[in-house]
Amino acid sequence: MSLCDLEIPADPQPFAQLPENVPPLRAFYLYLTGGCNLMCRHCWITPHFVNGRPDPQECIDPELLFAAVREAKTLGLAGAKLTGGEPLLHPRFRDIAEGLTALGIEMNMETNGTLLTEEMARRLKNETKVGFVSVSLDYDDPASHDAFRGVNGAFEAALRGLDNLVRAGYENVQVIMGLHKGNVDKIEGVVELAAAHGASSVKFNPVTGNGRGKQMVRRQETLGIPQLLEIEQYIYGELKEKTAIKRLILNLPPAIRSFRSLMETARSAGDCGIMNILGILGSGEIAMCGIGQTIPSLVYGRLGDSIADIWLNHPRLLNLRRELKDWLNYPGICGECILARLCRTGCIADNYREGGRMVCPGKQCEEADRKGLFPAGRKRTKQ
Secondary structure, eight states: OOTTOOOOOSSOOOOOOOOTTOOOOOEEEEEOBSEESOOOTTOSSOOEEOTTSSOOOSBOOHHHHHHHHHHHHTTTOOEEEEESSOGGGSTTHHHHHHHHHHTTOEEEEEEOSTTOOHHHHHHHHHHSOEEEEEEEOOOSSHHHHHHHHTSTTHHHHHHHHHHHHHHHTOSOOEEEEEEOGGGGGGHHHHHHHHHHTTOSEEEEEEOOSSTTHHHHHHTTOSOOHHHHHHHHHHIIIIIHHHOSOOEEEEOOOGGGSOHHHHHHTTTSSSOOOGGGEEEEOTTSEEESSGGGGTOGGGEEEEBTBOHHHHHHHOHHHHHHHHHHHOGGGOSGGGGGBTTHHHHTTSOHHHHHHHHSOSSSOOHHHHHHHHTTOSOGGGBOOOO
16 A cells, blocks of 8 residues: 555445535544654655654654544544554554553554564454555665665564564555665565565555655656656556466556556555545644645644544545536646546645645656657547
């Protein structure tokens, strides 16, 4: 899964009738801490680097979180994603995982893997509803991975964490690779390493211009659409035929993907779920998602405020719903795309950062159209 993927339980608990045009609030994205024990070059939310210290910086208050969850369940809440910073830095991580479990919340977790002890992995598997864990791995060798992640020893520690999850009984651990020009030639090596350590899937997330990734964009280290489309052909062709891992996911807009890619990753790509989520930051702020850490205007309130009032009445949410509903009139290339209803113009956070609007054409689709790489069969004629 990517930073913005979360499978919501198929049969969520009953909840109160919501007003017309208000979707259920299905999931919280919990950025448990504002700190991280690594300093990754591409991190999209720039957490505080704690330099090896057990210092999580800002942390979500568990009691305020549980109160928010109880209220949000009346709006449809059924799932949560645990992330950060590094979620395992939270001094009360176990209390949070077990408390959410007691409240009936299904969870997944994104982690750099370095703090995942054998005991913690067993506890997650046996005593919580954390059903899916993804671990970051960007290279297949220690020196390159550690340099990219900013801390020596990160590579070996991540593999230990991955091994601990598999030994604990997780059969669906995912490896996430931050994809850029400097590690394209390591794709097969990372996939084979993931297979050797028992992962069941690998997700490839192209580095974007958020957070620390801005510097990579300035240095022209990120990948353009022509390169990404070549990589897609390789992943779903040659690589898929020879690897033991059969679930490979390249994070690209559905409009520019090959048919084979769409068929293979239909449940893991497209709509980021923005219509049904809220983010809660380590500071306790309630935001659209983690982008609220760098764009204050996308913060809606704080823990302790009424979740129902935010979800039902916040003007940014109301405006976003109105704009996303009118998919036939999306601006730019999105207004011509027959798959616009699926992806809803892509990452809303990226849209806002790039263009100052939440609903505007994604940069990847614009680039594809500009370079003649947007499939003609996926365009419609505006009436």
